Amino acid sequence: MPIIVNVDVMMARRKMSLTELAAKVDITLANLSILKTGKAKAIRFSTLEAICQALDCQPGDVLEYIPAADNSPSEG
Amino acid sequence: MPVSGPKLLINKKLLFFNKKYLQNKKQSCIFASSFHKQNCLVMQTTKNTGLPKILRYLFLCLTCFGAIWWLLNLSAYIRVGDNGATIRGWVTTVGDSQHTVVPHPDGSGDLKMYNFGERKFVMLEFSEMQGMLKLRYLGYMLLENLKYILVVFGLYQMYLIFRNLDLGLIFRDEQIRRIRLIAVAVLVFPIANQIASRIIAGVTYEAEGHRITTAIPPLLSEQIVLGGLLALMLFALAEVFRSGAILQQEQDLTI
Numbered sequence: 280m281p282i283i284v285n286v287d288v289m290m291a292r293r294k295m296s297l298t299e300l301a302a303k304v305d306i307t308l309a310n311l312s313i314l315k316t317g318k319a320k321a322i323r324f325s326t327l328e329a330i331c332q333a334l335d336c337q338p339g340d341v342l343e344y345i346p347a348a349d350n351s352p353s354e355g
Numbered sequence: 356m357p358v359s360g361p362k363l364l365i366n367k368k369l370l371f372f373n374k375k376y377l378q379n380k381k382q383s384c385i386f387a388s389s390f391h392k393q394n395c396l397v398m399q400t401t402k403n404t405g406l407p408k409i410l411r412y413l414f415l416c417l418t419c420f421g422a423i424w425w426l427l428n429l430s431a432y433i434r435v436g437d438n439g440a441t442i443r444g445w446v447t448t449v450g451d452s453q454h455t456v457v458p459h460p461d462g463s464g465d466l467k468m469y470n471f472g473e474r475k476f477v478m479l480e481f482s483e484m485q486g487m488l489k490l491r492y493l494g495y496m497l498l499e500n501l502k503y504i505l506v507v508f509g510l511y512q513m514y515l516i517f518r519n520l521d522l523g524l525i526f527r528d529e530q531i532r533r534i535r536l537i538a539v540a541v542l543v544f545p546i547a548n549q550i551a552s553r554i555i556a557g558v559t560y561e562a563e564g565h566r567i568t569t570a571i572p573p574l575l576s577e578q579i580v581l582g583g584l585l586a587l588m589l590f591a592l593a594e595v596f597r598s599g600a601i602l603q604q605e606q607d608l609t610i
Binding site for chain 1: 604605608609610
């Protein structure tokens with residue numbers, strides 16, 4: 280997926296542990312782990328808001344768009 | 356043992372931080388209560404009803420009852436004693452080609468009644484064990500038993516479905532697999548019945564003072580049509596559950 284979740288980078292910058300963030304955002308460690316490993320299919324605005332508030336950052340700091348490499352053969 | 360000065364100070368500090376943490380936690384809980392509600396929505400919708408629990412145990416009882424019923428019948432099917440061997444089961448008999456004329460109860464003419472054959476539960480007794488050990492009779496016996504096995508299997512799958520429903524696991528891959536298995540069982544049951552009737556067709560025996568001959572039942576019998584329709588409905592239900600499982604997976608992976 281070309282959307283990269285940089286929660287772990289922001290956590291490292293804020294020197295915050297996974298457990299601490301989970302407690303602040305009030306989501307389970309399992310769900311936070313899904314988000315961190317990039318397995319999540321979607322994120323609610325409310326969760327994003329809570330994460331941004333807990334990490335004191337902007338949504339753009341947490342999410343990043345990297346275009347996927349185009350493997351299809353070129354025409355012509 | 357009394358606590359010394361510095362340790363007591365540390366304990367007090369810890370207590371202070373704990374209190375502070377709890378206050379923060381309370382605030383964050385109020386702030387994040389809406390997320391919690393959203394996360395628990397799926398569980399709440401499936402938790403409160405007692406119907407799945409009742410159905411779960413009902414199907415467990417039915418499965419046990421069906422298994423006992425089959426085992427009791429099995430002992431009758433393969434009863435081998437001094438007097439020979441016995442096979443029991445349902446057969447279709449040959450009807451009369453002639454119709455019977457019966458006066459109408461209202462007096463408005465006559466009723467013509469045709470007998471196209473009927474289903475009878477029969478017991479075929481063989482004076483010698485070897486008489487039963489023919490492919491025809493063994494096949495019939497196997498198919499008759501397969502029908503019981505399919506019923507018990509279907510009931511057990513229903514029990515497993517309602518057990519998962521009771522546990523709140525609705526749209527799962529194993530549920531879809533179970534619904535498909537029940538659909539296959541529902542489809543195979545009348546087919547097994549049809550084949551069993553065709554295998555045994557042509558046997559003549561004495562009953563009720565008449566000679567009765569087993570006949571080939573119609574290909575599109577009521578059982579086959581109803582079984583086919585029910586199987587189609589169950590396959591459609593499995594597809595609905597498959598779509599539900601995809602939505603459930605997306606919901607589970609939405610943080």
